[in-house]
Amino acid sequence: MHPSRWGNPAEAAALPESTRGLVELALGVRETPAVEQVSLPPVGLADDVLSELRELLGDDFVLTDDEHRRVRTRGKSTPDLLKARAGDLTDAPDAVVRPATHGDVVALIELAVRHHIALVPFGGGTSVTGGLVARREGYAGVLSVDLIRMKGIREVDKVSMTVVLEPGLRGPEAEALLAEQGLMLGHFPQSFEFATIGGFAATRSSGQSSAGYGRFDTMVVALTMATPQGTLEVGSSPANAAGPDLRQLALGSEGAFGIITAVRVRVKALPAEKVYEAWQFPSFDAGADAMRHLSQNGLMPTVLRLSDENETALNLASQSEVGGDSAGGCLMIVGHEGVSVAARQALVGAALGELGGTRLGEERGAAWAEGRFHAPYLRDSLLDVGVLVETLETATFWSNRDRLYKAVTAALTEALGEKTLVLCHISHVYETGCSLYFTVAAPQADDALEQWLAAKARASQAMIDADATITHHHAVGTDHKPWFAQEIGEVGVRILRAVKADLDPTGVLNPGVMIP
């Protein structure tokens, strides 16, 4: 990936003319090209350290050239892109190192401790919360620990329906290896095409089929994590009462406690059938109430997603593929995968009909499934024409949903001005609540970075003030840290700091990330 753009350049496209017209009307358009050919800061590592790294991993796996360092500079948040577009690559790692085994990772950590070098685990590089931007002051250098060589699948257990996956597998690579065995993980976040198993685990990722297959943290039954104090291996059983669940302390640790080198995950049989259909609800409230009914009555489909009125009207993500008019109201996507799909479709459909929904059919559902990973490309096209665009997300209990929705919308609008478009959808549903995922677009100010950071701060504080989480599935990174302590409180922060101090006393693991 290029540090200033999403994904695969071949998949990207300029803004479609129809969308461009709409954007021009609503927000105004101003060509804002990225600065290219930026030079990187010099490699700050001492020669003896580089020699030692090369001895450990081999010359081919210690990379200090501009191109490798460039693409491992920061992640994919809009601030990350804005910095890269402005030519700022000051956060580039000094070198990219590629361990091949758990033993390599252990040795790397030992070396990093000895030389006081910061280690930043790198999978797909898709963090949108600054998880790849380690603090460098006081360190002898920053290494991007690229897990690209750790792509194995081991211990395929079709009786228990578990497999062990290595952290460097990208989403499609893991699914392809599993598909050879007739198996599937079923984890499809928007970053699916690029993000990796290790990243999913380290950030408590959640995918678009979470209604049916669960969050990534619920898929992990065991894991191995290398730390400066040795290796943590936990997960003796599907569930147990042997003390606190330490799996859940490693999941979400974002490289700050250790580097996850393997996860045992539960898998599913490849679905015999898949059907996605679209429904229309008269309002966001009506649609959300219908979702709540499904979740609280054992009627959860595999995919369940609801756009608010604004997102439905704009239908940004799939407009170019689907074309045609918006159906008005609020669009719901309902997907069923597996066996007995027709029966489940009928049951859920009957309930949705009773709850005020109108079935729009499978064409729009299929269009959503087709375009589901493409939204981030659109952001680049919008940034190119001077539109500030970013997403953020939160979650809360059902009774607090509307309050949270209004609070975040108001915070964003107040911060970014009247021309701001705030779109929202619910894409993760639980018995007790749901996530809210916002897409924001506004005309770029001269200092778009400052403009966004101010808006993000308002929105994050609004989430805290509305008793919600600062992030349902994007992790803390560095960007959410200022609000994280308010969410988990002083005692929560103490616990994280105590674990950090014990496992990583010299602080070489992703310094500055996650822990307040």
Place this chain on the structure above:
Amino acid sequence: MHPSRWGNPAEAAALPESTRGLVELALGVRETPAVEQVSLPPVGLADDVLSELRELLGDDFVLTDDEHRRVRTRGKSTPDLLKARAGDLTDAPDAVVRPATHGDVVALIELAVRHHIALVPFGGGTSVTGGLVARREGYAGVLSVDLIRMKGIREVDKVSMTVVLEPGLRGPEAEALLAEQGLMLGHFPQSFEFATIGGFAATRSSGQSSAGYGRFDTMVVALTMATPQGTLEVGSSPANAAGPDLRQLALGSEGAFGIITAVRVRVKALPAEKVYEAWQFPSFDAGADAMRHLSQNGLMPTVLRLSDENETALNLASQSEVGGDSAGGCLMIVGHEGVSVAARQALVGAALGELGGTRLGEERGAAWAEGRFHAPYLRDSLLDVGVLVETLETATFWSNRDRLYKAVTAALTEALGEKTLVLCHISHVYETGCSLYFTVAAPQADDALEQWLAAKARASQAMIDADATITHHHAVGTDHKPWFAQEIGEVGVRILRAVKADLDPTGVLNPGVMIP
């Protein structure tokens, strides 16, 4: 409860004659009455401390009389009962204190730190792993923190289907308060009648309807825990990615990190219907495979339980109620609760029939449901006639189930001799594996306590050697501690010790419990 017996004396009964005959034949019978009228050690607390406690909580809520101290001495494991039966009450707390509020608990902890007094949270007193036996050496005394006054239900949220429960509510008390609102928790461990919400949370309890309603730790969406460093409040949303899940560090902490003073749990609507039916399978393997099929194909009933050949034949728990012949093979109990029960019963029944099961009907299912909380009384009757009897449990992945089953059975038989009866059932089922719950009976040796501890040691090591957990739902306490480090490894132990040292630097919280 009496320290040497289970539950309510009015519910207990001598061994039925039919059972006594069977026991006599298999194991031999020797009347072994408990020693009564044992004196307790003197109250070891200084007068100024007692005065301070009385000032804090009121005279009525600081109890130093023999009766209150006696019933809060240890828990309900067979070793606990054997010690009490032999007249050993050396582990009695110095006093029983009854806080009424979170503020009281905070103040108690502050006082305990100041005077270096050990605090043992007490709910129902049903620990079977020594969770109530804190280390007393080096402390100025031991207080049993009886949460009996904290029985509130707050913030009933029927939209989100959550309520906040206080820790002192016993199972039936919580369900009764919820039932007034048309709601239900659905947590029914064998200790249900006595154990409390706080204990369920602190020990990661799992109940007999876990197939349908989940483990207790999956029910908790938020919690409040008082620690010497302040109060931990976590649970901003149904699920989130804001760092590691600290709820899962408090759940299972067994009073060693803090005292849980409230939990927000997800609740269900009271089930419209309940049906329990019995099935017969030709073998334990066949029955377990059928359970696995249900769990991996979205056909999970609410209750799913399978006895092995021995347990089916002896049918100890319900024999006196049901009477009649054993059906042979292996007995499975399948319960459906909620709505659409008939349809689900038909679906699951069809699958079970295809997998080799024979339906025995609802009478035996109802008998199981009727007698489900009575098994512990039988233990007392057996101890009275010189039979050593105890239960232990573990869990593993499906592919390892048979190996674990054989290993634990062999360990127990080798330790206790050829006359040993080992019964087993599976009562908790997951997509990737299941629990194994063993009941063991053998003729008592002269030193029954030593005899059992040796057998327990063999069985626990067998679980570890078979890559399984030392406990699926009974927690670590003091009894499982010798094997706990092998399960979570050196790094796991470090993490627990680091959190303990930070939250409870003077070590007053349930010292000696859980943390190796």
